[in-house]
Amino acid sequence: QVQLVESGGGLVKPGGSLRLSCAASGFTFSDYYMSWIRQAPGKGLEWVSYISSSGSTIYYADSVKGRFTISRDNAKNSLYLQMNSLRAEDTAVYYCAREGSSGWYPLPYWGQGTLVTVSS
Amino acid sequence: AIRMTQSPSSLSASTGDRVTITCRASQGISSYLAWYQQKPGKAPKLLIYAASTLQSGVPSRFSGSGSGTDFTLTISCLQSEDFATYYCQQYYSYPSFGPGTKVDIK
Numbered sequence: 001q002v003q004l005v006e007s008g009g010g011l012v013k014p015g016g017s018l019r020l021s022c023a024a025s026g027f028t029f030s031d032y033y034m035s036w037i038r039q040a041p042g043k044g045l046e047w048v049s050y051i052s053s054s055g056s057t058i059y060y061a062d063s064v065k066g067r068f069t070i071s072r073d074n075a076k077n078s079l080y081l082q083m084n085s086l087r088a089e090d091t092a093v094y095y096c097a098r099e100g101s102s103g104w105y106p107l108p109y110w111g112q113g114t115l116v117t118v119s120s
Numbered sequence: 121a122i123r124m125t126q127s128p129s130s131l132s133a134s135t136g137d138r139v140t141i142t143c144r145a146s147q148g149i150s151s152y153l154a155w156y157q158q159k160p161g162k163a164p165k166l167l168i169y170a171a172s173t174l175q176s177g178v179p180s181r182f183s184g185s186g187s188g189t190d191f192t193l194t195i196s197c198l199q200s201e202d203f204a205t206y207y208c209q210q211y212y213s214y215p216s217f218g219p220g221t222k223v224d225i226k
Contacts, residue, residue, distance in 0.1 A: 044220045047215040050214075050215075061214075104211035106166055106211060107209075112163060113163060
């Protein structure tokens with residue numbers, strides 16, 4: 001079955017960096033677009049970034065553009081989110097989710113999430 | 121960016137009640153609308169996509185309707201396991217979510 005497992009979250013100081021990973025299994029990873037979505041404590045869901053199956057198309061939410069970088073390694077069935085210049089408002093649970101094979105899709109598969117806390 | 125709004129932001133209901141949640145998009149999104157259920161500490165679960173198509177394994181008491189800018193999620197007969205927060209999401213363009221509707225026990 002489809003499984004997505006995030007890792008890499010933790011406590012980081014403002015201005016610091018963190019790299020999140022998402023290990024995928026149970027499907028042909030290289031066929032699917034992937035997204036990162038986050039949820040601040042007690043708040044709603046916010047889409048963060050999206051990458052096409054080949055990695056050639058990438059989008060970011062305005063709130064993270066220029067600070068976050070999404071990437072993937074299809075040989076390792078892994079998705080990444082490099083987060084730089086972190087701010088307190090980036091504190092959230094970060095989920096990876098599987099998109100469709102092209103374009104925008106609803107999200108039937110999510111990981112369990114990894115918590116990122118930005119605090120001094 | 122397409123903004124999504126939901127109403128109400130919260131509601132109290134009893135088991136067996138019929139519950140309706142409304143979602144509105146700031147511009148037309150055709151039927152590119154999904155509904156999710158989220159319980160505390162868990163990832164969201166897809167309930168409905170394409171505005172009215174039930175995701176596999178989701179009970180038939182959940183239904184969705186609408187197109188363009190106005191959508192509804194209906195739970196026909198609320199069960200104890202349905203107390204949760206519900207989000208709508210448009211995937212017509214860069215995805216965006218509604219702020220959520222918390223359904224709790226009256």
